[in-house]
Amino acid sequence: MNVVQKYGGTSIDSVEKIRAIAEHIASIRKEGDGIVIVASAMGKTTDELIALAKQMGEEVPKRELDALLATGEQKTVALLAIALQNLGIPAVSMTGFQSGFITTDQHSKARIKEINTERTEQFLKEGKVVVMAGFQGISEHGDITTLGRGGSDTTAVAIAAQLGWDCEIYTDVDAIFTADPKIYPKAKKLDRITYEEMMELSASGAGVLETRSVELAKKYNVRLFIGKSLETDKRKGTYVMNESIFIEDMPITGISISDDCSIYSMRGMENDGVAVAGLFQLLADLNINVDMISKQTYGDNKCTVSFSCTDAQSRDLDKAIEANEVLKQINIEKQANLSILSLVGVGMATCSGVASKVFSILAQEGIMYYQITTSEISISVTVSKDEKIKAVIALCEAFGL
């Protein structure tokens, strides 16, 4: 069987774990199998390198930061290849440029333009396990780039797409659940989930897979598997695949929770388009990822714009508002310490009454909810962080999750 396996984060944070992964690969590998391993940096390495860079001065130029961060994965893959060879498994490490990941030159958030797999395929043909550094590539000018946080998932899915192989993402959770088992212990393990649902769950904080990698898997129809590192029983994990493969009769597949969220409501803004555009430009300049957005218009060409961001980002925003002549004039309300609950399910699109059910459950429980946004396959509401657990339990039980 040919497969791309990705190991990251805490599953690869010590020399002992690298050796354990090598032993695991040696134990599952059969004659003739094609195996590509994508590895990320060891545990906290990336954070440590960023801290080191900051000691060099206030400004950290992104080209240099990328060159620095790329050493993290390069170190892991060399060590893993050494461990594999010591178990008698022929293996070679490959950095981003060696594995032909040509990207745009947007340092720290480069996008893959093309993957030249010539060398990878040559190594595979020679019967070698290819151990590929995740997260990194090279621009057309020959500069080292990185794909941004969580980019190793993207590396794994992209190489799987290019080779036409399945992709297994190994991490420190067992599988995808209907809700976080730490909050709702009765949450059910999902055997399968669609790409769309996984994207909504990832985007709204489930944190197991980066949204972008799921998007890529959907686009190139790469069958994804998510499981716990070193676990061999596939029944314990979750497959992410196309909706058409199976029929889901529950309207809701899962709930994700995103904590430490702030909501701003800007009242009485000019409804001329210019003011609102200016506001979102300001947010973009501050590098604030806005999640929920809503706008309501009322008489006299005025509007109210609401949006959410993380509590941490709201501190930068408060400072910027204070310094902005236009925004200073506006009546701004801010709520902090909120949690966003997102109910996700492809069944929702064809199943009416989900929204009203959500609202009535929260009302029954006496839980206040604030901002609401919806998509074709999801409903998100914000509640006070204190009421989060109560809300999750009530919703899980009502929807049979």
Add this chain to the structure above:
Amino acid sequence: MNVVQKYGGTSIDSVEKIRAIAEHIASIRKEGDGIVIVASAMGKTTDELIALAKQMGEEVPKRELDALLATGEQKTVALLAIALQNLGIPAVSMTGFQSGFITTDQHSKARIKEINTERTEQFLKEGKVVVMAGFQGISEHGDITTLGRGGSDTTAVAIAAQLGWDCEIYTDVDAIFTADPKIYPKAKKLDRITYEEMMELSASGAGVLETRSVELAKKYNVRLFIGKSLETDKRKGTYVMNESIFIEDMPITGISISDDCSIYSMRGMENDGVAVAGLFQLLADLNINVDMISKQTYGDNKCTVSFSCTDAQSRDLDKAIEANEVLKQINIEKQANLSILSLVGVGMATCSGVASKVFSILAQEGIMYYQITTSEISISVTVSKDEKIKAVIALCEAFGL
């Protein structure tokens, strides 16, 4: 002025020292200067990475070790480029493959085949300081290679040769001295030394510069300067240049000392060429660097072969001799804990009587000397380690060093 500067070892072993080097470069740089900085890994990084690799198993494949070790320099150059940019100096880091160092594919001891400086020259044209990772390159197949221990000096000299620039090697010693000032405090600082003398001194343990880099500098006529990191007064350092540039009236330029040496004398070997060749093949297989070699023939087609190696290597050799049917039969004498003293000077070639003066001084002082070897510009003798200091002082005073 255009210059290649190399910083290595203890001069670059902390974030503080990287920042200090950046400040130093910022202070010396003038408008229009072309500067290439070659940096090695921070302090003990290389040793730490080797230790990490050994934790992966008994065998450390060289291709993977090279990929692992290359991260050390990559980290330093990225940090140094960040520090420079924070001081307002435009700077870019470059790894071995980015700076176009194409090498042979002999991992861990690759040799440079060609240097493609296109990108480097482009950056220099844009007024940027180029911060280049020393010690590393890339093979024609695209594998990461390293040039072997001390290879950053070679990187610096090679890029200087290619650009036609001078090369300054900054380290933790002030300059080259006639003898080690720790042993002979009255040793004189050398303002200038020839390539040949520097090569002899390096080969016989002066340890400031790798022999290979001096060889390269001589071949391409690169003017070398050796000085203490961050020191701006060039008068405190040493220039290495061609003999023809100046006339040296002292027969001896300096003395170098190499400690912990063992000498083997193999008596009664067959003088058929085969036995001696077999012995040196055994030494090569054990990776033993033989320094002094001498062979004397006597009646009945027998010969005595003597050679030196380090005390540490002699332990491997003793085991190998024990296991070798032929060598076991031979009468072998071994002396350990010796020091090799090498007197070096281009003036020696044209100045007779140097050897006899050396022997008579040692005899006057009652110092026993053993193996002797000579070259055109050097005389080496071994003495007991206990008598080393006495011998160095006597020779320095006699030759006015």
